[in-house]
Amino acid sequence: IGQALGSSSLQLAQESNHKSVNTVAHVLKELEAMYAVKFLYKEAIANRQIQTPQNWNALSLQEGIQQLQQYNTNIQFKKIKKNFYTVDFRSRQNNPSTKHLETVALQTQQEEKNTQPVIRQDRTISGKVMDEKGLSLPGVSIVVKGSTNGTITDLNGEFRLSIPEGEVTLVFSSVGYVSQELSASQESFKVVMKEDVQTLKEVIVVAYNEQSKSSFTGSAVALDVSKIKESPRASFQESLQGNVAGVQSLSASGQPGAEPNIRIRGVGSINASSDPLYVIDGIPVVAGNISKIATSSNTIAGLNPNDIESITVLKDASATAIYGSRAANGVILITTKRGKTGKTKFDASAQYGISDIMLADRNQPLNTKELSELIAEGQVNAGMTRQEAETFVKNNIDSSVNTDWVDVISRTGKYQQYNISASGGNEKTNFYSSLGYYDQEAVIIGIDYKKVNGKVNVRHAATDKLMLELGLAANNQTLHTNDDGGNANNPVRAMYRAVPYEPVYNPDGSYNTGFLLTYNPVGLVNENIRETQLYGALGNLGLKYDILDNLSFETKGSLDFNLADEFRYDNPYFGFGRGNKGGIGRAYNNKVINWNITNLLKYRFQLNNDHSFNFILGQEAQKITRKSTYAQAQKFPAGQTTLENASEIIDASTAEIGSSLTSYLFSASYDFKGKYMINISGRRDGSSRFGREVRFANFGSVGFAWNVIQEPFMQNQKLVQELKIRSSYGINGNQEIGDYSTQGLYEPTHNYNNFPGYIYSQIENANLTWEKNKPFNVGVDFRIFNRISGTVEYYNRVTSDLLFNVPIPATNGLTRTLTNIGEMQNSGWEIALSSENIKSAGQDGFQWNTDFNISFNKNEIKALADTLPIIDGQYIREVGGDFYSFYLPTYAGVDPQTGDALWYKVEDGEQVPTNNYREATYQKQESALPKFYGGLTNSLAYKNFSLSFMFYFNWGNKIYDHMSRYTNHDGKLGISDRGNLSRKTYERRWQKPGDITDVPKFVFGNSQSGDAEQHSTRFLYDGSYIRLRDVTLAYQLPQNWVEKIHLSNARIYVRGSNLWTYVKDKDLEGDPEVGVTGRTDFRIPMSRQILFGVDFSF
Amino acid sequence: SFLDVTPKQNIAIKDAIKDVNSLQSAVNGIYSQLQNDDYYGRTMILVPDLMPDNIYLSSSNSSSIFLNVNRFEVKVNDSEVENAWNVMYSVAVNSTRAIKGAEAFMEADEKTATEDAKQILGEAYTLRAMAHFDLLRLFAQPYNFTSNASHAGVPLITEVSDQPTYPSRNTVKEGYQLVVADLTKALSLLSEETGKGIISINATKALLARVYLYQEEWTEAAQMATEVIESGKYALYNAEDLPAKWDQEFNDETIFEIINNITDHSGSNSLAHFFDPDGYAYGLATEDLVNLYTDQDSRTDFFYLGDKGNEKDVYFVYKYSRNSPNKAVIQDENIKLIRFSELYLIRAEAYAELANDTKAQEDLQTIVQRAEPTAAPITVTGQELKDRILLERRKELAFEGHRLFDLTRKKKDVMINRGDDVLDIKYPNERFIFPIPLRELNTNPNLEQNPGY
Incomplete structure (x- = not known):
């Protein structure tokens, strides 16, 4: 090049140093040839003389540009994108950031002989490019068709371009938008770019990468994030329900901020976890409940759903195997929003709503009159005369009191949420920042939830090769919760079991503590403290370095910090702390610290435009530490609750556990003409959790895809627009077995005489290793009639080496040891369809889209530690059965003559009714797992209005009402203050011989049907239901109104959640959504909610 | 390496017993096992009095706990039985681990064999003997069931292993040999002065006296009892003080109690x-x-x-x-495991069996008259004296976990008369002992069940 420069028509500089002088056009051409870059400049400057370094050989492009800028103080280089610069001379009057782009000519290497202006300036056109929302789009390329003449839009989306006279067609293109061709028949343009929505063209976030959906061989679903954006739910996980085929999201409790059960393609483990891995911006994060006090809490709820850019659910081996030992139950990838180049944009939203108990009318507890009637009848049935029974009721029940405990304990819930975000950036740096506030009061007194989020994402191009990424998110969740189930503190238990003839307050205004073992539910809420504060911080710093155009190196370090800071105080007067002078205080502190480092090398290349190769090679290391502190003290001065005030320290302890994981991974993809794709991935994980003999293991997958639509034989038809067949198989694992399960251990806390003591607690198990999961998947993606697109998939995953605590002889000093044994299979079909039922050409026309998905999963236990079935409470786990099969005596109804409850006993293979519960035979019943589930969403839009509504359905499962034994006690509890009854008992009880009913005779102190252990199918219900889960009616304010108040966009809407539910089983006494185990309990009930919202941008 | 994560609150086996302090913690852990309600916390004290004629169960026992024990209808999968077996073996294994660990570090460095370390090691030996002795009493027929005690005993724990092991049953004779050897070894290690909440030399002697009595080694039993009685560290309360002071901690009559x-x-x-x-x-x-x-x-x-x-x-x-x-x-x-009055009764029985009736009467009278000062002097002799001693054991040691074993080692029947409910269990009887728990049989093919189960 030095020679080239020397041989050109250069003039020697007057100065003595190593400079030479040449025209701009000449110098830039040289640079283009040398560095494979392109420069864009006004033709007016082409012949300007500039000083240049004499010898470019020793210089990099950056250094060369720097020197040019040093020698020629007015010259400006601006990097538009990789290997693409604009060049201009700074003029004092102009704003340098935009004006230099105004009219430029595109110069390319092909024109190397020409130092003259490239394009003849015949006429000038100008215009503005916007997206569908009316926001300006910078960086859109505009090229005169058939030439290299063109430009790109500036930060305001504006452009000017000189074009030749005559008929000229302009091509507008930008990544993520449909390219448009327009005839340049006018001088001024307003161009609206449409987003590229064709499903198979989508780029989706997959493991360690982004990839076009059309070339992906695995099963991955990108959730439409608009579905979660306006959700009043604390976590995005709850919004997965009904929206993603193959994913169950089941809330066991209506407590806001509770963790839902997420199961991807079934229950994958018995004794380890069945939860998926969550990866936020490439960081595997801590998920789940880290609290000690709250019945449930959820670290993932700390992520503001409004900050989410995309969610991808990875389901099969091809998609997940690269996550190795953590991927057996699927992976959920989340990316958060980033700023876009352009002017700073503010988005704000506000929501306010109210809620009440779902399906409250399914069980209204009895009032004093009704309960008195039952008790009198019960006494008569137990042998009293009617007169004696009346006297008994009079003596024991204060008929002047009639407390409606549902009214006392439930309330109208309140909800509000506010979010504001700002994003923007320039060519080098962009940012996204947000602040959110969420506040929900549940429908039960004392239960509420608040959340504050902050988030910053910054991306900075340090050089043209080096990109810096910084992310920081912090959140604080505050939960006030209470115990659930049969716990005396549980307000829901009191709601259904407290008798109506006990008042809340004594006549003097003090709490009535003469019942419920003093656990007055209102007093407990007012006088006790149960507060869970969760803090989460997720910080990461990443570097991306482009070594070559097609070879890059990425490194990322992150810290995921989670803290639960909790306090519980029990007053000394009633409830748990009674009898204790001065109250009991307990403080819990639990920290989970998760460090992660990822290094990736990515390489891609193409051969003959037909063969594309893509490689990722990576290394990763993770360390998780869990530290907890606990302290308990009692005897506080009146009004004080901090532990420092307490005079008696009862207990204090700390604990710490940890684990580490080190990994190597690779992925290789090959794509032939976009027709045939193959992907191979692998990972080698080493985990501290596993036995020293089996510490490392390999995981991997192979996936194929065939884009049938690309075949020649598909070209002459109009029916099918997209058709892809794909299949994969592989192996991944589950390492959630506990941190030290393989080590030989002694266990502390076996103290003696106040001196520390420990005992042998775990035998070393050097061969204990991960559970292995082998998913097979085959699927078809299609689009037909230009309207209906969808995916149909079949999968079969077998999980083996399931962990079991296998019994060993107690002569070993221990009775069990964890062993890899057992096998379980999940297989099923998933169908997802999207249909554009009505499409109108204009933006204001009527639009109607329908999305539908349905999933069928079958779970089967293939092998257990023992040939004997495992009986676990009301479940039976046996080979050939499914994991949540109920195991209960079969209820045979009521003897019409005696009113006795009957159950079946099996005698010589015959089902024989018996009224003796102890004789009843436990039998395997149906399962808590649904036969199918899914969602149906309709979205309609007309002009500025839009309406969408989503039905969720869940079908074919059983629910066991665990607490019916108490609320349907048939008189067993006598006059107990916890003896209120269900309405069903009152309405349907057997009263006289000949009555045909399923509710037995009410007998005071009953021991026939009221046996305390009487679990039976009497309380096993059909769990099928259909729910109108979300309805949104929105109105987009007209643009001219909006602009008047200096906004760019404004929208108001009303949204309802759980507005309507069809429950198949009319006898079920509560809400059918009960969590994956299919067991109802006294939990915070689900609620029905209405909210009003407003969104605006400026 | 990065993957070697050391537990912070659990203790890796290699660190559990490596010096006198860690040994102390390991042995404290064993004592805490004795507190367990499946061992001395309840079962081991209750069952020997509930099975025969001292205790019956209230009709309010809604959870039916110990009901099968009370009715001589113990099942192979009764949790009370299984749990007792498990915790006793936990004591045997933990003691053996403590013994092996302590002997290893003392051998490696003689300076670590301090008086303190030896005392704790001695405690571990006695604790192992207690566990084996109790297992033999509950799960095997008495020593004198066969002439040479060759009938089935229980598996004996003398080694540690890092792999699950599947031992078979030793004979009762081998069991008693190990118990006596462990107690004898302990005597060589223990020091004189310790509190009553941990194993002392006198507690070990008292236990050894009890073991000799079960073996019908009368001379040795009498000698051990004498050593404790003459140690001068214990005293019997008089009639007035006895009920009031009985449950005081570390009172004059206690030789060893679980804190x-x-x-x-x-x-x-x-x-x-x-x-x-x-x-x-x-x-x-x-x-x-x-x-x-x-x-x-x-x-x-x-x-x-x-x-x-x-x-x-x-x-x-x-x-x-x-x-x-x-x-x-x-x-x-606190639960009293060995009391001073038992030593007089042991010696009285030993003397009576050795035909030294005068001395036997004397010891018996000590116990009878301190509870009832006006009681007539003991004058019976021969078999009558032996029966009188057995009766006094029933009265003095009631609810302390002796009755069943006193009856069976004396080859007596159990006669329960509760109104209409008469149980007459003849000696010998398969039901006098517990079955090997089903869970244990299922996990260890080398074990044989007791006959009758």
């Missing part, structure tokens, strides 16, 4: 709660037993006539729940 404090008692699963009228009160004293005492006997204060639920005019047992300063936390009483 319970407020944080580690068994709560409603405790022995005290089982007897206490304010607790479960499932265990009631048989009339048969109560009628043995004269009105002048101060030990009648251990009974209380009262009502609870459907049980009217029944005798509650007050040995474990009376005089507690705070009724709400009565469960934290």
